[in-house]
Amino acid sequence: MKKIIKKFSFYQLILIIIFTFITLTMLIPLLNILAVSLSDPSVSTKMSGLEIIPKKLSLINYKVILSHPxxxxxxxxxxxxxxxxxxxxxxxxxxxxxxxxxxxxxxxxxxxxxxxxxxxxxxxxxxxxxxxxxxxxxxxxxxxxxxxxxxxxxxxxxxxxxxxxxxxxxxxxxxxxxxxxxxxxxxxxxxxxxxxxxxxxxxxxxxxxxxxxxxxxxxxxxxxxxxxxxxxxxxxxxxxxxxxxxxxxxxxxxxxxxxxxxxxxxxxxxxxxxxxxxxxxxxxxxxxxxxxxxxx
The missing domain is CATH 1.10.3720.10 (MetI-like)
Known part of the structure; x- marks a missing residue:
């Protein structure tokens, strides 16, 4: 019984890892888009595609697009x-x-x-x-x-x-x-x-x-x-x-x-x-x- 539980837990762990990886492949690009849009233009051009935290928080990009007629x-x-x-x-x-x-x-x-x-x-x-x-x-x-x-x-x-x-x-x-x-x-x-x-x-x-x-x-x-x-x-x-x-x-x-x-x-x-x-x-x-x- 213990062997069955351990075997089940191992496969469950593998599935968690796989689905976590799949989730990250979809979530990280979205968070990167959000982070770049909220960053100051002076630093946003240097941000890589994996960065998910804004640098020099700024709303200038949203002010610009929302001012569009x-x-x-x-x-x-x-x-x-x-x-x-x-x-x-x-x-x-x-x-x-x-x-x-x-x-x-x-x-x-x-x-x-x-x-x-x-x-x-x-x-x-x-x-x-x-x-x-x-x-x-x-x-x-x-x-x-x-x-x-x-x-x-x-x-x-x-x-x-x-x-x-x-x-x-x-x-x-x-x-x-x-x-x-x-x-x-x-x-x-x-x-x-x-x-x-x-x-x-x-x-x-x-x-x-x-x-x-x-x-x-x-x-x-x-x-x-x-x-x-x-x-x-x-x-x-x-x-x-x-x-x-x-x-x-x-x-x-x-x-x-x-x-x-x-x-x-x-x-x-x-x-x-x-x-x-x-x-x-x-x-x-x-x-x-x-x-x-x-x-x-």
Whole structure:
């Protein structure tokens, strides 16, 4: 017995070491980006890729990027698209999942075949562009929000969660005179918190990282998303963006700026909302939400 315990402990230790190493390969670059962005420009250029502690703590990089006349509006646009878009996504996805999981639904198989067909055979960007243009949504944030109103794959996942709700609870609610709307929001939703939290996170991440369609449908820089501005600054190396800092820095100070540190600061601003979202979602996995719901 002791040998088995020792052998198990040894393999457990190996797994801990392996996963710790994997975690560090992802965590250290992120901490290095944060450290460089918080360091003074005079020393940040000399920092290696493994340093995770800021040197000569300074917020100058964040003052510069937040003084940009386009970056802050694009940040607010991304927040609006993420919040409103995710709410619409969840409302349509959960209501559709509820309907499709009701017993006795007419043409249910035909509807599922249609949805799966639409998921597998995407019509492409050209028909979508023509529809957006014809209904007058070009240049509007609603063009990005309404295009991806429902993801069929997420809808199917939500249906699986709704199917796990015990039938006894649903039948008891129906006997008490519970209607469909009350059934969905008072019975199904509370018993499917883990699934709803998961799909909400998936939708929110996709919304926040919206780049491709925003770059096509929204031409105005002040109406576009943060990811579009981020690409111009990070990928295309658009240093013209620094001109927005002239109100707080003189030309000598601008010349001393570390452009890599400015890029890192922009990356940190872009990922903070998602980092805040994850802990809020993970709390729903602490226990089984169905525990004690039904006793056979």
């Amino acid at each position: 386009v970056l802050v509006p694009s940040l607010l646009n991304s927040i609006f698209i993420t919040v409103v878009g995710t709410l619409i996504n969840m409302l349509l996805t959960t209501t559709a999942a509820y309907v499709l999981t009701r017993p006795g639904l007419v043409f249910k198989k035909l509807l599922m075949v249609f949805l799966i067909f639409m998921m597998l055979f995407d019509p492409g960007i050209v028909p979508e562009y023509l529809v957006i243009k014809d209904i007058g949504l070009m240049g509007s944030r609603w063009s990005v929000i309404l295009v991806n109103a429902v993801n069929v794959y997420y809808l199917i996942i939500m249906m699986r969660f709704f199917n796990e709700v015990p039938k006894e609870i649903i039948e008891a609610a129906e006997i008490d005179g519970c209607g469909h709307i009350k059934m969905l929001f008072k019975i199904i939703w509370p018993l499917s918190k883990a699934g709803i939290a998961t799909i909400t996170m998936f939708y929110a991440v996709v919304r926040w990282n919206e780049y491709f369609k925003a770059s096509i449908y929204i031409g105005d820089a002040k109406k576009t998303t943060l990811q579009v501005i981020l690409r111009q600054f990070i990928v295309l190396d658009d240093t013209v963006s620094i001109l927005g800092a002239q109100n707080i820095l003189n030309y000598n100070e601008l010349a001393k700026l570390d452009y890599n540190a400015l890029k890192y600061a922009t990356i940190i601003v872009a990922i903070i909302p998602i980092l805040i979202l994850y802990p809020l979602v993970l709390k729903y996995y602490a226990g089984d939400v169905m525990a004690g719901g039904v006793k056979e």
